[in-house]
Amino acid sequence: MANHDMHREWASKTRGQEDSGHLADSVAEILDCAALCFTEMGFQGTSIDDVARRLGATKGRIYHYFRSKTDLFFEVHREGMRRLMDAVNSAMSQGGTGREKLLHMIEAHALTMMQNTAYEAVVVQGVHMHRLSATTPEQRVSLDELMDIRHRFEQLFVETMREGQADGSVREGADVSLAVKGLLGAVNWMAIWYRPRPDETPEQQQLIARHVAELQVSGIA
């Protein structure tokens, strides 16, 4: 079974039952631990045992919800993409010129990367896996599905940039596809270098995210 609607399915299956909250918590806890394991050790270097140990639970508890390590990895990836999508959709709906919307969308993308470092590191790992031919057929199905989600994500930026060209807030000469790949790359690369400082406040994170977005919209010169 594909896992991408698991949360919703469980929620609806167990609606009205006493343990609905418990079930959701349980899955969220597994995903949180898995995200940390995959981020630190990579897909290849992580076993279900590692996740269970970190969770302080048996492997059985994990296998109750996830068929395999691959399933677990891709559910973490899906959750990471869901958080990005939600943040960017919400920024988009604030309105304004194309340029203003893009600024808010890039800022929301950057802030989500910073507030969900483990999930978003797994998203980036999944994108890398997609490049490799040495994937199993099972992995390939999930990877293709996830690439569709990433394509839709990219399209949000493409459409907004076209809006900006139409309303005159984004310069006409820019190649939209190339520009969007550039700005998404600049933000995605945060998965490589960004680590929150121990005493970093949410306000400081917001400032960094805003500055990243401004640099992409206005350049350095």
Added chain:
Amino acid sequence: MANHDMHREWASKTRGQEDSGHLADSVAEILDCAALCFTEMGFQGTSIDDVARRLGATKGRIYHYFRSKTDLFFEVHREGMRRLMDAVNSAMSQGGTGREKLLHMIEAHALTMMQNTAYEAVVVQGVHMHRLSATTPEQRVSLDELMDIRHRFEQLFVETMREGQADGSVREGADVSLAVKGLLGAVNWMAIWYRPRPDETPEQQQLIARHVAELQVSGIA
């Protein structure tokens, strides 16, 4: 033995000998094949057998020059970084304002990514490996050395951007460290999405590289 001066060592050891060119060719051929294998199948998914098969040679020929798969991987990474460094250093030496130099440096970086897709995909894989804790002590030594090279690479851009702020060609308000991480990320991310079209000319590649650089310097608005 560290491999990073192997080419030079061989060249000097065999200077005046008939097979000096042959030796260098042999190593270059192994690195080319290894770069393709690692790019397509990743570090974990590639064996020395795969590289030998692609090369049409025995494993012995590879082990003659490289102690292990890890050695081979990092020599490909070093070669990829060497190409980036050479291109960016040469662009830097063209002179101009800080802004003009940055434009040429980003363009050179992008073009090198596009002209060496296999080597540069391995560079990006190495950067990802550095994030993982599940590396062997042997890998860690090479990874730390390579991160030093990347740090020096990044510093070239940081210094040039500071020059630009001093000469007034780059805006003062920009956080130099954040700006450089952004623009390098935008170009590094090309390892994920860029594939040359079958009929793509060097002139078209140059245009793409220039546009990528212009977008980073001038923004989209």
